Structure formats: structure tokens, C-alpha cells
Amino acid sequence: MDRRQLLKRGTGSLIALAAGSFLPNTSLGMNTPDLSPLDRLRLCCNENPHGPSPLAQAAIKESISSSYRYPRKVGDELKATIAEVNGLTPEHVLLGAGSASILQLMGLWIGQQKKDIVSAEYTFKWLMRYAQQLGSKYIKVPLNKDMYIDLEAMKGKISKNTGLVYVCNPNNPTGTYISAKQAHPFYKEMSNTAPVFVDEAYIEYTADHPTHNTAHLIRNHPNIMVCRTFSKIYGMAGLRIGYLLADPTIIEQLEKIDVGMGISVAYTSLAAAIASLKDQSFLQYSLKENERARNYLQQHLRKWNIPYHDATANFVHCDISKYGKDIKAELEKQNISLNPIQRDEKTYLRISIGSHKEMELFASRMNDFFTK
Ligand SMILES: Cc1ncc(COP(=O)(O)O)c(C=O)c1O
Structure with missing residues (x-):
């Protein structure tokens, strides 16, 4: 009987799981x-x-016995790994319980400034919804006829009251993607007048990943931020882990309003994320x-x-x-x-x-x- 069948059988089987029958699936495809x-x-x-991933499952199992500790050290290890992969420093990284918590934090940051957000009209709206609750305006820019985000039109909507430009690329729900080659010049130009937040929840699926990495822009363009998640290609939506890459001065400001105090992600999830990045x-x-x-x-x-x-x-x-x-x-x-x-x-x-x-x-x- 496999784990999923055991889970279907109810509490008695759950006790069996706890008693040691939990074995991570260690080969590709076994988990499907x-x-x-x-x-x-x-x-x-x-x-x-x-x-x-098999390595993430093994890391979860191994980290259970250390989970009595608050997860600061393993969080620092993950930040260092993410920073290295993206050519940045750990001070450029903020972790969250899913990228949803990063979107919420950013919504709070913009909302408390009562600034507007410029974004596509048909996109992933969580950040805007949150900021709107706090008084921000969502300036909506139509997609083009092929359902692509219209970066040129977005640029035209930036005003002195714009607190953030939110770009979801690839865009959810349309799935359309603007290549890094096309998008990066816009991010750079727009970031001269307003902070640009790029939600790259699905970036690992794109053809130009990881060569054309938006995170590389941050050093010379400190108003560009990149949000990513372990919920999509890494297959860890239930483990709740996402991160923001941004200039350290922005990270510092966000940390001040982050109730998680840098320890909001579970020990096991952090260990799984470190292992995933290596798999x-x-x-x-x-x-x-x-x-x-x-x-x-x-x-x-x-x-x-x-x-x-x-x-x-x-x-x-x-x-x-x-x-x-x-x-x-x-x-x-x-x-x-x-x-x-x-x-x-x-x-x-x-x-x-x-x-x-x-x-x-x-x-x-x-x-x-x-x-x-
Ligand atoms: C574009 C985008 N951003 C962020 C999220 C939030 O994901 P999570 O909180 O699981 O990281 C999602 C989830 O579907 C998404 O599609």
C-alpha cells in the first residue's frame, strides 16, 4: 500500500505513517x-x-528532528543559496511563507504610502487587492490583442503618484510571456521613475531561463524587485515558501513591517527548498x-x-x-x-x-x- 492509499484510509493509517512508514519517494516520477x-x-x-523533488523529500525527513529550533540558521543558509544562484548577496533576499506573503507585504508597504499601482488589467491581482484595502489605486492597463502585457502602455501610465509597477511575467492567468530581451529594457527604464516589482512565479518554465535573469538587473537598478516561489516548478505549494530579491535598503524597510521577523517559514520547508535548488x-x-x-x-x-x-x-x-x-x-x-x-x-x-x-x-x- 503506498502513502496516498494509506492517507485515504483515515486516522489509523495516519498513526502508521507517524510510526515510521513515511518513506520519501526517491526516484523521479514516483510521486506523481x-x-x-x-x-x-x-x-x-x-x-x-x-x-x-526526491532530494527535497529526503531533506524534509532529515530536518524533522531539528525542527524544535526556530529556523533562523537554515533560513540564512537558504538566503545564501538563493543569493549565489542569482549573483546577489543574502542581504538582497527576503523569505516568506509562499510568495503570497511577499505580495501581501508589498501591498502593505505601498498601501501605507497611499500610492498607486500601475499594472495590467488582466493579471494576478493579489498585491493590488491588498493595497486597495489600504487606500491605493490600481491603475489598470489593458493587455494587447494577443493577451500579452503591454509594457509600453504601462510605461505611459506612470505618474508622480505611482508607488509601484507590478508585472507578472509569465502572466497569470493568460500564460503569455515577454522574453527577458524584450522586457528588461522596460524594467530598467520604468524603474527610473517608480519601483518595478516583477512577479516571476513561473519563470523557470521559460526558454530563456536561467541565462537572462531579471535578478541580475538589481545591482545597477535598485528600484527593480523580483518575486519568486517554490510552489510551481519545484512542486512545493503545500510547503509555503517564496522569496523576494531586492536592493538591501528595500529589504530592510520591508523587514520592519514583516510580522514574520524572518522566521515565518517552517524549518522543513527551508531544508526542502535548499535541496530543491540543487536538484x-x-x-x-x-x-x-x-x-x-x-x-x-x-x-x-x-x-x-x-x-x-x-x-x-x-x-x-x-x-x-x-x-x-x-x-x-x-x-x-x-x-x-x-x-x-x-x-x-x-x-x-x-x-x-x-x-x-x-x-x-x-x-x-x-x-x-x-x-x-
Ligand atoms: C503569479 C503568481 N504569484 C504568486 C502566487 C502565489 O503563490 P505562492 O504563495 O504559493 O508562492 C501565485 C499562485 O498561484 C501566482 O500565480
Whole structure:
């Protein structure tokens, strides 16, 4: 019986787990959920179904016995590792319980200044939502016709009241990505007039990663900040760990309003993150599997005549307006967690890329509906 079956069996089995039957899966692909045809498909949250990496799982197990300590030392070790990977110093790094907590902190920082945020109108809105609660205005800039963020138009919206420019690249929910070559000159130019916050939650999925690293801009352009997460390609969404890279003077200001006091991430999560950064084979495996499953899904979208937008990361954004309001009920009927998005009188789906098996189940369950 594997761990997932044990978990399904309830409390008695959980005690068995605690008593020592917890063995990390140590080879690539072993962790991928083994779904039965009737299981609920969770394609709503852009998670990596293959994670955490074998090395991360082993690190979690090993770090449990040290978890009676507050995690400052292991946090410092992770900061040093992240800094090294990005050519920066540990003083450039702020850790958070998921990048959501970094977005919240940044929202608080801008909100308390009562400054405006310039951002795309159709993007990941958590930072703006938080800052708006505190009195900031969200200056919305439309996407271009191909659903790409329009950096030129954003530049034009910066005013003396702009406290932050928020760019999500690759953009969630559209999946469109502006290459570093194209985006970096804009980041540099905009940062001369306002701080630029680049949310790179999905950057590891892009073709120009890690060569064209936005973090490299920070030394000469201290108004540029980069936010990343271990929730996506690293497959550790449940372990809650993200980070910000920024000039040390900004990090210092944020630390003053961060209730976490630098110890808000669990010891085990920090150990897992350090191990993940060293597990290149897992990263390559995840990239390959994601692309294989995404191609499979896109092939079906084409067969069903469903238009979709350029996709770079672990989700595909498609226009399902022709199915109108019926789609929500159908997804529920087919036991699929996926929320349609209503926007400008159109209906979209942002379908997360699961394992290949999950995409096969999605295609077989939705085929009748999409071909009727
Ligand atoms: C663009 C983007 N930023 C940030 C987050 C927050 O992720 P987490 O808090 O798990 O790091 C998400 C989650 O989906 C996201 O899509």
C-alpha cells in the first residue's frame, strides 16, 4: 500500500505513517498521483503534480528532528543559496511563507504610502487587492490583442503618484510571456521613475531561463524587485515558501513591517527548498513532463476548435465563450476542479497542466461536451 492509499484510509493509517512508514519517494516520477478514472481532477491551481523533488523529500525527513529550533540558521543558509544562484548577496533576499506573503507585504508597504499601482488589467491581482484595502489605486492597463502585457502602455501610465509597477511575467492567468530581451529594457527604464516589482512565479518554465535573469538587473537598478516561489516548478505549494530579491535598503524597510521577523517559514520547508535548488534532474524532469502534458492538452483544444493563447508555463488559457454558461455545471458533473473566468462578455478557462494521466482523463471526460 503506498502513502496516498494509506492517507485515504483515515486516522489509523495516519498513526502508521507517524510510526515510521513515511518513506520519501526517491526516484523521479514516483510521486506523481496515481489516479483512478473517477477521482476528482484538480486543474485549478497551477501546481506541479510531480513534486516535491526526491532530494527535497529526503531533506524534509532529515530536518524533522531539528525542527524544535526556530529556523533562523537554515533560513540564512537558504538566503545564501538563493543569493549565489542569482549573483546577489543574502542581504538582497527576503523569505516568506509562499510568495503570497511577499505580495501581501508589498501591498502593505505601498498601501501605507497611499500610492498607486500601475499594472495590467488582466493579471494576478493579489498585491493590488491588498493595497486597495489600504487606500491605493490600481491603475489598470489593458493587455494587447494577443493577451500579452503591454509594457509600453504601462510605461505611459506612470505618474508622480505611482508607488509601484507590478508585472507578472509569465502572466497569470493568460500564460503569455515577454522574453527577458524584450522586457528588461522596460524594467530598467520604468524603474527610473517608480519601483518595478516583477512577479516571476513561473519563470523557470521559460526558454530563456536561467541565462537572462531579471535578478541580475538589481545591482545597477535598485528600484527593480523580483518575486519568486517554490510552489510551481519545484512542486512545493503545500510547503509555503517564496522569496523576494531586492536592493538591501528595500529589504530592510520591508523587514520592519514583516510580522514574520524572518522566521515565518517552517524549518522543513527551508531544508526542502535548499535541496530543491540543487536538484537539477527534477527540474528538467518537471519541465519535460509539463511540456509533454501541455502539448497533449493543446492538441485536444485544437481538435475541439477551442482557441488558446501562447502558453509558456504550467497552464493554458483558452476562450470557451461558445460554451457559455453550461461549462461550469459540466466541469462539476465531470468531477473537475476548474473555475471559468468571466471577462468582457467572454468566458475563459485557465487549465492547469497536471500529469499526462490527468490531461488524458480531462480529455476523455470533456470530449463529448466539447464535440457535441
Ligand atoms: C503569479 C503568481 N504569484 C504568486 C502566487 C502565489 O503563490 P505562492 O504563495 O504559493 O508562492 C501565485 C499562485 O498561484 C501566482 O500565480
